Amino acid sequence: MNRGVLYALGAYLMWGAFPVYFKAVGAVGSLEVLAHRMLWSLVFVAALLALFGRWQWLRPFVQAPRRLAFFALSAALVSINWLIYIWAVNSGHVVDASLGYFINPLVNVLIGALFLHERLRPTQWVAVALAALGVAWLTWQAGELPWIGLVLAFSFACYGLMRKRASLGALEGLALETALLTPLALLYLGWLASQGDSAFIVSASTGALQTVLLLMLAGPVTAVPLLLFAAGARRIPFTTLGLLQYVAPTLQLLLGVFLYREPFDGATLVGYAAIWLALAVFSVDGLRQMWTQRAASAPGAAR
Numbered sequence: 001m002n003r004g005v006l007y008a009l010g011a012y013l014m015w016g017a018f019p020v021y022f023k024a025v026g027a028v029g030s031l032e033v034l035a036h037r038m039l040w041s042l043v044f045v046a047a048l049l050a051l052f053g054r055w056q057w058l059r060p061f062v063q064a065p066r067r068l069a070f071f072a073l074s075a076a077l078v079s080i081n082w083l084i085y086i087w088a089v090n091s092g093h094v095v096d097a098s099l100g101y102f103i104n105p106l107v108n109v110l111i112g113a114l115f116l117h118e119r120l121r122p123t124q125w126v127a128v129a130l131a132a133l134g135v136a137w138l139t140w141q142a143g144e145l146p147w148i149g150l151v152l153a154f155s156f157a158c159y160g161l162m163r164k165r166a167s168l169g170a171l172e173g174l175a176l177e178t179a180l181l182t183p184l185a186l187l188y189l190g191w192l193a194s195q196g197d198s199a200f201i202v203s204a205s206t207g208a209l210q211t212v213l214l215l216m217l218a219g220p221v222t223a224v225p226l227l228l229f230a231a232g233a234r235r236i237p238f239t240t241l242g243l244l245q246y247v248a249p250t251l252q253l254l255l256g257v258f259l260y261r262e263p264f265d266g267a268t269l270v271g272y273a274a275i276w277l278a279l280a281v282f283s284v285d286g287l288r289q290m291w292t293q294r295a296a297s298a299p300g301a302a303r
Helices: 001-015 017-022 030-050 058-062 065-090 094-115 123-143 147-164 172-193 201-207 209-216 220-233 238-245 245-258 267-298
Strands: none
Touching: 001 017, 001 030, 001 220, 001 245, 017 065, 017 245, 030 058, 030 172, 030 220, 058 065, 058 147, 065 094, 065 147, 065 172, 094 123, 094 147, 094 245, 094 267, 123 172, 123 267, 172 201, 201 209, 220 238, 220 245, 220 267, 238 267
């Protein structure tokens, strides 16, 4: 139990610190950073699979075009999520990006109701309604939808829905998704090189090795928290995992406001407060449901 909490907490702390990494490569274009993230993630996870000898899953997928098409769609969703997040961080929208991961659990619940026909409890509907009010308030105050947070939340929720129906583990799934994305990444990186616009090649030729190493680190930066999360999820209750997930957007919000000095006025706080209240209602409901199930399954509960 304690080890599982540490694994999951480590994953969420790393995800929460993502703005620091992407700010460090802020001089590189978002699309190029995305391409390197795809490429070096594949290199890193392929090395891990080779180390552990875990290639048995590959042949059935290569021989099943429908399975590959399924993972091509999940790869497209995660690439959209990655691109918007990279762009948001390096365009001074860390606070807006954090909103996406605050509301993501509620979007997951909504998508479960729409596509998996899961019935929502009344308190879950209350939480979704409060979050919708918070988003509506932020839209009214800004004069436009908080599209960054919404795209991040819905793209990641849809990606989660795809992976929920997939039969691969975290490491194998990431390997297949990045393998499908890497040819496009290589084409784009090759085009940048032919135009003399490759930050990676320019940095290597001018001795700016920090940028080269940071781009290569995109692989472990992507894969390590995912593996920690998978290890933690196997060892702790889902409700505990759900409570820990708020660590990441909270850290991102704090970084955006206090380190990167992004605006966060009283009007914005009202919108976020409605969303935080929604998350509190959602979390309390989850804890109550867990306690009810434990009480029902306890020895002697039926007597």
